[in-house]
Amino acid sequence: MKTVATVAALRAAISGYRAAGETVGFVPTMGALHAGHLTLVRAAKRECTRAVASIFVNPKQFGPNEDLARYPRDLEGDSKKLQEAGCDLLFAPTPDEMYPEGFSTTIHVAGVSEGMEGARRPGHFDGVATVVARLFALVGPDLAVFGAKDAQQAAVVKRLVTDIGFPLRLLVHDTVREPDGLALSSRNQYLTPEERAVAPGLFRALLAGHLVHELGEKDAATILRAVRKGLEAVPAFRVDALDLVDAESMQPVTTIDRPVLLAVAAFLGKTRLIDNIRFGPARRA
Secondary structure, eight states: OOEOOSHHHHHHHHHHHHHOOOOEEEEEEEEOOHHHHHHHHHHHHHHHSSEEEEEEEOOGGGGSSSSSSTTTTHHHHHHHHHOOOOOEEEEEEHHHSSSSSOOOOOOOOOOTTTSSSHHHSSSSHHHHHHHHHHHEEEEEOOOEEETTTTTHHHHHHHHHHHHHHOOEEEEEEEOOOOSSSSSGGGGGGOOOHHHHTTTTTTHHHHHHHHHHHTTTBBHHHHHHHHHHHHHHHTTTTTEEEEEEEEEOOOOOOOOSOOOOOEEEEEETEEEEEEEEEEEOOOOOO
């Protein structure tokens, strides 16, 4: 695997792939890689002849009181994992390389970015959309792969790709979980052993809501109450957000009459965990 840190070197490597008639699958990350990230890389490699990943802790998507400074970083360890997963090229730029002097563009994706996490973390999805658009422009992939755990982010990127007209296919891969159900996340390493032991309760609470629907309940408020009850069964959780929204528009629903996203964010100690599941009847043609 080759690692490059500059836009010029990235473009040279991509040009070499194109000259050889190869296709490029791209996985953007912020590093601190786990098995979920590597699953995305393997998916890119299956779909394309070359798999390219980026590692960049994007300052534009962190709020003033968030964990930018302490976000885990392990470029050496991440590089080994990527190589073992079959990655061909790693782009690991500095902030100055990604946002050179004079950089003054911010991309706002209206609608899907404005509720849920977008409302609770002002500017977050502007930072996501801006860095993703820049990476797409630099890499020019045939395929981009994202994870379903960050469901609203995936919706923002889907809207971005459609509206700007990026000539690529977007693949959103299912959430990868530990055997006990905990969604894999770079922030899981913040958890103490005691917190890690109860963390799967987040997923179990979502499943409780899904079960209520499977038993015939269509009222969103009733389903949300079932989820909250499940969360309250783990006193260590401090619930930050609980949403039941249209799976495409990310707008709240009152009745389950279409595909929906049930999403939760909760603190365990100082660590904020997120998770979601999808269910509901297929959208009518």
